Amino acid sequence: MNKTLFKQTSKSNWIIGVIIFAVMMMYLSIIISMFDPENMEGIMAMLETMPQELMAAMGLTELGVTLTSFVVSYYYGFLVIMFPMIYSIIVANRLIAAHVERGSMAYLLATPNSRLEIVITQALFLILSITVLFLFVFLAGIIFSEILFPGHLEIGSFLLVNLITLLLFYAVSGISFFFSCLFNTTRKSLAFGAGVPVAFFVLDMLSNVRDQYSWIGNFSLFSLSDPLRIVEGDAVISISIVVPLLIALMTYTAGIIIFNRKDLPI
Amino acid sequence: MSIIQVENVTKTYKSGKGIFDISFSVDQGEVFGYLGPNGAGKTTTIRQLMGFTNVDQGRCLIRGMDTRLQAEEIQKFVGYIPGEIAFFNNMTGKQFLDFISQMRKQAKSRTAELVTRFELDVKPKISKMSKGMKQKVALTAAFMHDPEIYILDEPTSGLDPLMQKTFIELILEEKKRGKTILMSSHSFEEVERTSDRAGVIREGRLVALEDVNSLKAAQRKAFIVTVVSSGEVELLQNSNLEISRITGNQVEIIISSNYDEFIRVLTKCSVKGLDVLNQNLEQAFMKYYGREAEKNE
Incomplete structure (x- = not known):
């Protein structure tokens, strides 16, 4: 890994991470403060006034009664997928394809650093920054919960949900990174790097709408983990761990190998 | 001794354009002009020398090392100016030059000397600079680590006539110091003033490879x-x-x-x-x- 490049990459991308984190914090604090251990019926009644298909698409048909399952079903079914996905798509595109399109990659490669070192540094930045994002979300979840409802959050299962979602995002960012390495223009890199994760996202939402559509979820990466089931302890966790890890490993490795070998129009 | 060797290199793009069976070499201490109009294949050749692309056939060597496979080693003693000006967004001139120095783990530096020489103001953001200023930043980045070999793709584009003169003086000084230089250009006058030998490329093929004096005889x-x-x-x-x-x-x-x-x-x-x-x-x-x-x- 190249420290100078890592520092430079952090400098030009941290603001995107901060914005994404700030938006996520806003929603997290709202959702936790909505929890009312005495009056879950009130929340249910409010939800019933919303269009049912929309609520279902966002995975809000079953709400947990404990704080942990409440937060997880409200927050991790939709918002914690959408915002880190936006981050992955934007940043992955900027890390490789944007440098190639603009030509600034020529300056990086005109220094005594191998292509491999440069592409691995960029990949590590994406992986580490997503890890940090989830670490902060996890810590913020604990802090908000402890302030508003001390002792209510089951930290063990909350950690598990965060870890499994993080693994999922190693796979999502890997897909965007792969296309960023494969294509020489940001137009194509974004078309596929955003298109594929967004397609998975839409399929996941569709599969939640009605039971007869639930088979659609088999085609979506995001259906691999069901946060609420994980909290309730009846999900097959091994699949939620192994499959995203394999996809992440394959996409990042393939991206790195392709970039190392391809012709660069710079 | 040949420092830069291009041996029967062919590289075809999907459009059918490219370079075809190009061979030439540049000796130690020699200035080689690579002449051709836009689109003739100058940049394609230089991309091979920088290890950015893979050859279809043939090979490129710098100091006996393969330019594609040993680019990392070769870049330790090469200074390069890309044909198109492209930098990092939102960096000032100084930040960019410092960044490149650090990427090169560069100990010695003559950045200050070059900045004075080119009358370059490094404080503004590069994105706010004029084309000529940007080209001066590129020149400084290529010369600041005092490399042994220069690969310069249209180095004077965007420079005003006075700066072109300053640049040519710099090239002649580097030549005196025994540096090996390959520079592409579409101006024969520029090559005439700096180079010992020149290659003329047309539609991807080398049509002449002669010393500058005999080229001058052919000039109309x-x-x-x-x-x-x-x-x-x-x-x-x-x-x-x-x-x-x-x-x-x-x-x-x-x-x-x-x-x-x-x-x-x-x-x-x-x-x-x-x-x-x-x-x-x-x-x-x-x-x-x-x-x-x-x-x-």
Whole structure:
């Protein structure tokens, strides 16, 4: 890994991470403060006034009664997928394809650093920054919960949900990174790097709408983990761990190998 | 000793353009001019030398090392200017130069000297700089680590005439210090002033590989001679000089190496004006660019 490049990459991308984190914090604090251990019926009644298909698409048909399952079903079914996905798509595109399109990659490669070192540094930045994002979300979840409802959050299962979602995002960012390495223009890199994760996202939402559509979820990466089931302890966790890890490993490795070998129009 | 070797390199793009069976070498301490109009394949060749692309056939070596496989090692002693100006967004000139120095783990530096020499203001953001200023940043980045070998893709594009002169002086100094330089250009004058030898590329093929003096002999210059009377126009027409155009008393004459004869004929007329017509590379080297030069007229 190249420290100078890592520092430079952090400098030009941290603001995107901060914005994404700030938006996520806003929603997290709202959702936790909505929890009312005495009056879950009130929340249910409010939800019933919303269009049912929309609520279902966002995975809000079953709400947990404990704080942990409440937060997880409200927050991790939709918002914690959408915002880190936006981050992955934007940043992955900027890390490789944007440098190639603009030509600034020529300056990086005109220094005594191998292509491999440069592409691995960029990949590590994406992986580490997503890890940090989830670490902060996890810590913020604990802090908000402890302030508003001390002792209510089951930290063990909350950690598990965060870890499994993080693994999922190693796979999502890997897909965007792969296309960023494969294509020489940001137009194509974004078309596929955003298109594929967004397609998975839409399929996941569709599969939640009605039971007869639930088979659609088999085609979506995001259906691999069901946060609420994980909290309730009846999900097959091994699949939620192994499959995203394999996809992440394959996409990042393939991206790195392709970039190392391809012709660069710079 | 050959420092840069290009051996039978072919690289074809999907469009059918590319470079075909190019071979040349640059010796230690030599300045090599790589001449060609835009789109002829200069940058394609330079990309190979920088290890950005894979050859279809042949190979490129710098100091005996494969430019594609050992780029990391080669970049330790190469200074490079890309053909297109492209930097990092939102960096000031100073931040960019510092960043590149750090990426090179560069110990010695003559950045300050070059910045003064090019009258470069490094404080503004690069995105706010003019084209000429950006090119000066690129020049500084290529020269600041005092490399042994320079690979310069159209290094003077965007520079004003005064800076072009400063640049040429710098090249001549580096040459004196024994540096090996390959620079591409579409201006023969620039190559003439700096280079020992030159390769001329046309549509991806090397059409000439000669020392600059013999290229100069092949160069065609156009002069516009204004004479007093139509009788003198006739006199010029009846001479052996090649005349390309006559407008009133103005006669456009093409000279390649027959300057002597040109002067002798002119002494017989009363010349009112004598101008050199600016020509592009294709017109100056009709010998190599026959078809394209006609197209341009």
